[in-house]
């Protein structure tokens with residue numbers, strides 16, 4: 001039977017613009033970690049006008065739509081549901097414009113441009129977009145998820161660097177807010193409605209970003225710490241003495257780091273015995289090394305800290321930045337090779353991270369002794385990835401264990417520590433239940449008003465923010 005919507009989309013977007021065969025659809029239907037569904041078709045418009053036309057046609061046919069970037073999201077919000085009725089709107093062909101304003105230190109970029117493509121185009125101008133992570137997302141999706149990254153401590157998240165957006169609303173209206181101004185206090189900042197709201201209010205087709213000069217030098221160290229308290233003391237000392245140039249502070253527990261050396265044989269253990277926490281510290285600066293030698297400065301600061309800290313900081317290695325970052329970026333996939341894993345992306349006020357982690361350990365010891373905590377994360381921002389690991393054979397009812405762990409850990413983070421159940425990965429079907437539970441009803445009412453205006457047919461996304 002011919003599908004009238006698919007035919008209409010083909011008429012508007014051409015044959016390359018619509019994918020219908022199961023083999024062609026497959027890569028759009030399964031998420032990176034969670035989310036698997038069936039799409040009616042994949043629409044791939046290559047201009048703002050065609051995104052608008054796609055949404056108008058979907059609205060006319062009453063078809064629900066989910067936007068998709070590079071499909072690296074971790075909460076199942078970029079894939080269709082199981083109905084087979086949803087259209088996936090892929091932005092991958094909307095990737096032509098990268099318009100750099102060197103004097104303004106800004107760039108206007110299409111929503112489907114990959115972060116790596118943007119950085120390649122910025123490099124000849126001496127710039128980069130410093131929201132830096134282990135995946136290669138699209139810019140429109142980075143706005144929709146407000147991506148943070150390993151250097152958030154210095155540069156902030158996408159929201160901090162976003163000056164303007166162009167958005168296509170659910171019924172095809174185009175809202176152009178392509179502002180290049182850093183100062184603009186003229187009332188409601190409407191672009192914020194499209195940041196971190198996972199595409200339910202509109203499709204981000206273009207963004208204006210503030211970019212940063214590429215650092216001329218970096219210095220990196222790995223610091224062994226005996227527990228959470230010395231990690232925080234180290235952070236405090238570094239911020240007090242080197243705060244202007246501190247660009248990353250990533251913490252890896254022994255349980256998280258250990259498996260990296262089993263699954264990545266090219267990487268060698270940095271310390272003979274892994275300490276409870278290894279902290280990756282990075283400094284970066286646009287100053288040349290003859291004006292400020294970062295490695296010398298880092299060595300001096302850590303040397304003095306080591307003397308003060310005594311046994312709490314048994315070892316420090318300076319240099320080998322690439323190797324240390326590789327360790328950090330291989331943790332997640334290495335842990336997957338160790339058994340069944342349940343990942344939590346939570347944050348608490350950073351001064352409370354040691355107490356929070358201790359409470360998680362106590363909870364596991366008392367109620368789930370077969371489950372191992374393998375935590376790592378961006379402690380400088382209060383973010384921690386709590387990965388819980390167990391062997392299938394040790395657990396009678398895996399599904400019940402997942403539910404029990406989610407209930408307990410999210411409750412501890414949100415109610416016990418005034419933290420967040422989703423520090424950086426956003427909201428999706430994977431954590432919708434917790435959004436519903438923890439979001440203030442007034443915020444949900446506000447989202448209903450915005451949704452009615454931006455997406456009157458209620459067609460966008462697989463998440464409900466109202």
Ligand SMILES: Cc1cc2nc3c(=O)[nH]c(=O)nc-3n(C[C@H](O)[C@H](O)[C@H](O)COP(=O)(O)OP(=O)(O)OC[C@H]3O[C@@H](n4cnc5c(N)ncnc54)[C@H](O)[C@@H]3O)c2cc1C
Pocket residue numbers: 032066067068069070071072073074077078091111112132133134135136137138139140141142144145146147148149150198199200202203204205424425461
């Ligand atoms: C190895 C790895 C490391 C990661 N590290 C980090 C990290 O350090 N920090 C972090 O914040 N995240 C991290 N992530 C999560 C993920 O990469 C980010 O959320 C990223 O921004 C998603 O971009 P994407 O292009 O893959 O979007 P997708 O996964 O395709 O989509 C994400 C969401 O955005 C919506 N969307 C997509 N495009 C648009 C658009 N143009 N307009 C409106 N809505 C849209 C989708 O519907 C979906 O809801 C990591 C993921 C992986 C796999």
